[in-house]
Amino acid sequence: MSLVERLLRERHERTFKLLESYEVDGRVILTREVSSRTTLDTNFEYLMGDKNVGAAAAIVHDGIVEGIVHEIDKGMFEAFSNVGKLYTYRKYEELLSRIKERVKGKTLLADYVEIEENERRAFSSLNALTSAMKEFLEKYATLKPAGEFVLKLRGVKTPGEVEALKKATEYSREIAEELPNMITEGMTERELASKLYAEIRRYGEPSFPVIVAFHENTANPHHRPSYRRLESNGPILVDFGVRYGTMCADTTRMYYHGSPTEDYLLVHEAVYEAKNYVEEHLKPGITGKEAHEMAVEYLRERGYAEYFTHSLGHALGLETHDIGPGLNPYEKRKLEPFNVVTVEPGVYLPKRFGVRLEDDVVITEGGVERLIHVPKTVIIV
Numbered sequence: 001m002s003l004v005e006r007l008l009r010e011r012h013e014r015t016f017k018l019l020e021s022y023e024v025d026g027r028v029i030l031t032r033e034v035s036s037r038t039t040l041d042t043n044f045e046y047l048m049g050d051k052n053v054g055a056a057a058a059i060v061h062d063g064i065v066e067g068i069v070h071e072i073d074k075g076m077f078e079a080f081s082n083v084g085k086l087y088t089y090r091k092y093e094e095l096l097s098r099i100k101e102r103v104k105g106k107t108l109l110a111d112y113v114e115i116e117e118n119e120r121r122a123f124s125s126l127n128a129l130t131s132a133m134k135e136f137l138e139k140y141a142t143l144k145p146a147g148e149f150v151l152k153l154r155g156v157k158t159p160g161e162v163e164a165l166k167k168a169t170e171y172s173r174e175i176a177e178e179l180p181n182m183i184t185e186g187m188t189e190r191e192l193a194s195k196l197y198a199e200i201r202r203y204g205e206p207s208f209p210v211i212v213a214f215h216e217n218t219a220n221p222h223h224r225p226s227y228r229r230l231e232s233n234g235p236i237l238v239d240f241g242v243r244y245g246t247m248c249a250d251t252t253r254m255y256y257h258g259s260p261t262e263d264y265l266l267v268h269e270a271v272y273e274a275k276n277y278v279e280e281h282l283k284p285g286i287t288g289k290e291a292h293e294m295a296v297e298y299l300r301e302r303g304y305a306e307y308f309t310h311s312l313g314h315a316l317g318l319e320t321h322d323i324g325p326g327l328n329p330y331e332k333r334k335l336e337p338f339n340v341v342t343v344e345p346g347v348y349l350p351k352r353f354g355v356r357l358e359d360d361v362v363i364t365e366g367g368v369e370r371l372i373h374v375p376k377t378v379i380i381v
């Protein structure tokens with residue numbers, strides 16, 4: 001059985017089981033045509049193993065998952081056809097009439113949010129149903145927002161999903177270890193980014209657009225690769241991940257071209273130790289807020305707390321910023337086994353340099369399992 005096929009079996013079982021606790025007949029996902037494989041429709045991918053290219057639908061009821069995809073996309077869903085039921089269409093009207101036939105008279109969870117659900121509005125995958133599609137479905141079925149359901153479903157990973165994440169992080173680690181061989185003095189950030197993309201695509205897809213920053217650009221946490229050239233002495237920040245088997249890895253590494261300054265070494269050590277300290281203390285029952293504060297307190301003792309300007313980490317899974325508890329100052333939810341989060345403290349000294357180190361961890365019964373672990377020492381290139 002392929003990894004994706006195994007994932008789908010687990011996800012279908014989990015979906016059926018969770019649906020029992022809702023007063024609905026099932027669930028409906030209606031997607032629009034998409035041109036990118038890394039955005040939207042992750043709830044569709046959750047059940048079907050791949051994202052649609054043309055418009056498509058997935059309907060869950062009575063212990064079956066039914067997919068309706070364009071005939072041309074059929075090959076993409078081979079793994080799915082072993083674990084669910086697949087319909088194909090040629091003309092858009094055929095898709096609509098098939099949907100109508102499958103949803104008629106049912107009460108279904110759908111991917112839209114009530115506007116007052118502030119916390120969930122930000123996640124596009126919880127809000128992927130367009131108002132036109134919603135209007136169409138409501139002619140035949142009763143809809144309820146799926147937000148809470150999706151949070152429960154995707155926040156806690158299945159064993160197969162963790163296995164896929166292990167692969168994704170393993171490939172990412174291999175690339176990170178190869179990276180020093182790709183760096184040459186005088187190259188631009190864009191040149192290094194393009195080499196990185198080539199490596200990532202040997203294994204899977206990029207989890208998100210890569211970040212490559214040289215010198216003072218490392219002080220900008222979300223820097224976009226530019227024409228900045230690598231000079232004789234300075235830090236290099238690389239943030240990337242391989243997406244494999246529908247799961248996203250995410251790691252940030254620091255390299256140093258030349259000899260690191262005393263200042264740089266102090267910041268690097270503080271960030272590494274803060275990350276390590278949090279990872280040693282993370283366990284079920286701790287809230288995301290508490291975890292974030294652990295890192296802040298650790299950095300405060302070293303005098304860097306005010307330069308740590310973002311969240312400690314986020315949920316990781318089908319999306320790089322996945323649905324589930326994150327490690328941030330607002331997160332009241334408690335961590336539980338099989339949550340997956342990033343741990344990525346950073347210290348950014350404006351106009352000078354920044355250091356961010358990022359690992360991915362699975363919450364276990366007693367603590368965490370580190371899927372990827374950045375080295376303690378500064379990598380000199």
Ligand SMILES: [Mn+2]
Nearest residue numbers: 250342344358
């Ligand atoms: Mn991250």
